[in-house]
Amino acid sequence: MIYLDNAATTKTAPEVVEAMLPYFTERFGNPSTIYGPGTEAKKAVNEARRILADALGAKQEEIYFTAGGSEADNWALKAAADAFRDKGKHIITTKIEHHAILHTCEYLEKQGFEVTYLPVDQDGLVDPEAVRAAIRPDTILISVMLANNEIGTIEPVGQIGEIARENGILFHTDAVQAFGQIPINVDQLHIDMLSASAHKLNGPKGIGMLYIRTGVKIRSLIHGGSQERNRRAGTENVPGIVGFGAAVSRAVRIMEEKIQKETALRDYLIERVEKEIPYCRLNGHRTQRLPGNANFAFRFIEGESMLIMLDMKGICASSGSACTSGSLDPSHVLLAIGLKHEIAHGSLRITLSEENTREEMDVVVEELKKIVQKLRDMSPLYQDFMARQENRD
Numbered sequence: 342m343i344y345l346d347n348a349a350t351t352k353t354a355p356e357v358v359e360a361m362l363p364y365f366t367e368r369f370g371n372p373s374t375i376y377g378p379g380t381e382a383k384k385a386v387n388e389a390r391r392i393l394a395d396a397l398g399a400k401q402e403e404i405y406f407t408a409g410g411s412e413a414d415n416w417a418l419k420a421a422a423d424a425f426r427d428k429g430k431h432i433i434t435t436k437i438e439h440h441a442i443l444h445t446c447e448y449l450e451k452q453g454f455e456v457t458y459l460p461v462d463q464d465g466l467v468d469p470e471a472v473r474a475a476i477r478p479d480t481i482l483i484s485v486m487l488a489n490n491e492i493g494t495i496e497p498v499g500q501i502g503e504i505a506r507e508n509g510i511l512f513h514t515d516a517v518q519a520f521g522q523i524p525i526n527v528d529q530l531h532i533d534m535l536s537a538s539a540h541k542l543n544g545p546k547g548i549g550m551l552y553i554r555t556g557v558k559i560r561s562l563i564h565g566g567s568q569e570r571n572r573r574a575g576t577e578n579v580p581g582i583v584g585f586g587a588a589v590s591r592a593v594r595i596m597e598e599k600i601q602k603e604t605a606l607r608d609y610l611i612e613r614v615e616k617e618i619p620y621c622r623l624n625g626h627r628t629q630r631l632p633g634n635a636n637f638a639f640r641f642i643e644g645e646s647m648l649i650m651l652d653m654k655g656i657c658a659s660s661g662s663a664c665t666s667g668s669l670d671p672s673h674v675l676l677a678i679g680l681k682h683e684i685a686h687g688s689l690r691i692t693l694s695e696e697n698t699r700e701e702m703d704v705v706v707e708e709l710k711k712i713v714q715k716l717r718d719m720s721p722l723y724q725d726f727m728a729r730q731e732n733r734d
C-alpha cells in the first residue's frame with residue numbers, strides 16, 4: 342500500500358503508541374484524584390501541556406485539551422461570539438475554511454451573527470488588506486486558517502494577526518494542518534486562539550487542543566467538572582493527551598528533516614506530473630504551501646473514478662469532488678480559487694509523510710498516467726476536445 346492521504350489522517354507513530362500504553366493499564370488513574378495513579382496521570386497531562394506550549398511559544402496554562410480539532414474550532418467561535426455579543430455581532434472568516442469553521446459560522450448566523458466570508462485569489466491566498474477592509478465597528482472576531490487542508494496554501498496569518506491586534510479584535514486560527522508540519526509561534530503571528538489536532542501529526546484520533554491567550558475571556562463550551570481550569574469539563578483523555586504530547590515532541594524533533602524531505606518529494610512529483618500528463622494544473626500556491634501537499638486538477642476526468650482506480654493499485658489519495666459524502670458539489674475550496682465545476686471534479690489531492698519515497702512517487706506517476714489516459718479515452722468531452730484540436734491544425 343502507498344498511503345498518500347496524510348491530510349485526512351496520519352499513522353500513529355510507534356513511539357507515540359508506546360508512550361500511551363501505560364496510561365491504559367498501570368497508570369490508569371483519574372488526574373483529579375490525589376493518590377498514586379491519579380497524580381501520575383496528572384503529571385503526565387501537565388508534561389504534555391508543557392510540550393505543546395513550548396512548541397507554540399505559549400505558556401502552559403494557555404493550552405486546553407479538547408476532543409479534537411472540530412471541538413476546538415467550535416469552542417473558539419461559539420465562545421468568542423457569546424463573550425462579545427454585547428460589543429458586536431460581526432465575524433470575519435474566509436471561503437476556504439474547514440467545515441468545522443464554516444458550519445459553525447452558519448450556525449452563528451442563525452443565532453443573529455453576521456459573517457463575512459472573504460474570497461481568496463487563484464492560489465488560495467487571503468489578502469490581509471481585504472481583512473482590514475472588512476473590519477467594522479461591530480467586528481468581534483477574525484478567524485483565518487494557517488494552512489488549507491485541500492490545496493496546502495499557507496496563509497499570511499502573521500499580517501492578518503497584526504491587523505486584528507491593531508483594531509483590538511480577537512484573532513483565531515485553525516492550525517490543524519500546519520501544527521507539527523511548519524514552525525508556529527503564537528506571539529510572532531499575533532494569534533489569540535489556535536486550534537490543533539493530534540491525529541494530523543502522527544498522534545491518536547479524538548484529542549486536540551485550543552490555545553487561548555492569557556486575558557482572552559471566553560468561557561467553557563462543555564460544562565461539568567472543573568477540569569482544564571474550569572474551561573473544559575470532562576475527565577481528561579489521559580492516554581490521548583500523553584500521545585498528543587509524544588507526537589508533538591516527535592514532530593518538533595524531526596521537523597527540519599521532514600520539511601526538507603517532503604518538499605523535495607512534493608516538487609519532484611509536481612514536476613513529473615506537470616511534464617508528463619497533459620491538460621493538468623497545480624491547485625494552490627506553488628511555494629507558499631505545506632511541504633507534503635500536492636493537489637492537481639486533470640481536465641476531462643472524474644476524481645472519484647481516479648481514486649477508485651488508484652485504490653485498485655494500492656494507492657490511497659483523496660479527491661476534490663465529494664461524491665462519496667453524498668453531494669455532487671465539488672469542494673468549496675476548489676470553487677473559491679476559481680475552478681469551474683467540471684475541472685474541480687477532476688482534482689486529486691496527494692499528501693505525503695516523511696516515510697514516503699521517490700520510488701513511490703515514480704509508481705504513482707506511472708499509474709496516474711495510465712489511469713488518466715484510460716478515463717479520458719472513455720470521456721466524450723475529451724473526444725470532442727481532441728477532435729476540435731485536430732480540426733484546428
Ligand SMILES: *Cc1c(COP(=O)(O)O)cnc(C)c1O
Nearest residue numbers: 409410411439441490517518538
Ligand atoms: C482535520 C481538520 C479539522 C478537524 O479536526 P478533527 O480532529 O478531525 O476534528 C479541522 N480543521 C482542519 C483544517 C483540518 O484539517
